Amino acid sequence: MTSLAAPARVIASADEALSAATELAGRFAAGATARDRDRRLPFAEIDELSASGLLAATVPARFGGADLPPSILAEVVRRLAAADPSIAQIPHSHFVYLNVLRFGGTEEQQARYFAGVLAGGRIANAQSERGGRTVADVATTLAPGADGALRLDGEKFYCTGxxxxxTLAVLARSTDAPGADGGEQVIAFVPADAPGVTVVDDWNGMGQRTTGSGTVRFDCVLVAPDAVVPRSPALSEPTGYGAFAQLLHVAIDAGIARGALDAAAEFVRTKSRPWFEAGVDRADADPLVIQRFGELTVTVRAAEAALQAAGHAVDTVFDGPGTESAQEASLAVATAKVLADRAATEVSSALFEVSGTRSAGEDLDLHRFWRDARTHTLHDPVRFKVWHLGRNTLQGAAPPLHGVL
Structure with a gap:
């Protein structure tokens, strides 16, 4: 929960946002290993992130925010992820659901929730469920309740942050509104401490250990009708909603890759011993190690370049939504996601290859980069992104508007 000692700063420009991200990343990196190793949840660090004003960076200008473009936010997330991937992932859904408000909220809803975010408020997702045939199935219901309120019932998991x-942004089916599969999909914005809400700290993933991605239960939770926003405006039109959400995942993966590369370089410079056959005095003078670092650098820089290109493509959609620009944004982000996925998993594994036996010490926790990469890259399978890219090239097929491409 937000516990700020003073009002959050209001970010006014891209330069301010990037400067704040760099400053915070430097501080967060210092304790990242200990937090991961001991699974110490970053409550103080998330308060710092709130106080910095970065969580309000995308609030529209007419509501007092900087309305920074997606490309700038992606770079902010990338810098944070290079320092601590868990902290970078925690606000992912916060930014995604601000877009739900942007595309589908009423003027009053936007004014209310954007004001809360400008003051340092935080939103987390309650979206995914167990037990359905696929991850897209939603059993949580929002039904008529007492005294004009609505009643929310269900259980969610992977509730990152x-x-x-x-505030919890809860994906539910409105039994009052007709739609496919039992009702229209809506987002209910529910106070995290509302009666009937239970937030459980049961996330046990091998990576991204401190994201707070546990279970949330809703038992007869009363929701005001003006706290409900339809999901369809974000998905039924070429808004760039899905490309934006995926762009932030790309930024996390690219950040992990850069963080792993930097950690490997530092280890080789300061701790590794050269292989005796290399005929050199220092590990960083071994020509084969240098060659491998060159290859890994190409991989990381390619992912970062693809992230930047994808960010500009998403900017174009947000500047002026249109079918063609939205499709191009989805394809650009899909391309970047494939490259960043590969970079994060390859470089975090190659860290040990170039660093040597000493780097495998449990106390060093260098495997956190690989565990974080392997865990986070499971979020959306890149094989389907490759498939959509192939269909577009061969058949001219347009990418779907389902929100995850």
Missing amino acids: SLFAD
């Missing part, structure tokens, strides 16, 4: 949030 829920332990740190003031």
Whole structure:
């Protein structure tokens, strides 16, 4: 929950946002290993992130925010992820659901929730569920309740950031509104401390250990009708909603790759011993090690370049939504996601290859980069992104508007 000692700073420009991200990344990196190793949840660090004003960076200008473009936010997330991938992932859904408000909220809803975010408020997702045939199935219901309120019932898991949030954005089916599969999909914005809400700290993934991605239960939770936003405006039109969400995942993977590369370079410079056959005095003078670092650098820089290109493509959609620009944004982001996925997993594994036996010490926790990469890259399978890219090239097929491409 937000516990700021003073009002959050209001970011006014891209330069301010990037400067704040760099400053915070430097501080967060210092404790990242200990937090991961001991699974110490970053409550103080998330308060710092709130106080910095970065969580309000995308609030529209007419509501007092900087309305920074997606490309700038992606770079902010990338810098944070290079320092601590868990911290970078915690606000992912926060930014995604601000877009739900942007595309589908009423003027009053936007004014209310954007004001809360400008003051340092945090939103987390309660979206995914167990037990359905696919991840897209939603059993949580929002039904008519007492005294004009609505009643929310269901259970969610993978609720990233829920332990740190003031508000939970809950994906549910409105039994009052007709639609496919039992009702229209809506987002209910529910206070995290509302009666009937239980947030459980049960996330046990091998990586991204401190994201607070546990279970949330909703038992007869009363929701005001003006706290409900339809999901369809974000998905039924070429808004760039899905490309934006995926762009931030790309930024996390690219950040992990850069963080792993930097950690490997530092280890080789300061701790590794050269292989005796290399005929050199220092590990960083071994020509084969240098060659491998060159290859890894190409991989990381390619992912970063693809992230930047994809960010500009998403900017174009947000500047002026249109079918053609939205399709190009989805394809650009899909390309970047494939490259960043490969970079994060390859470089975090190659860290040990170039660093040598000493780097495998449990106390060093260098395997956190690989565990974080392997865990985070499971979020959306890149094989389907490759498939959509292939269909577009061969058949001219347009990418779908389902929100995850």
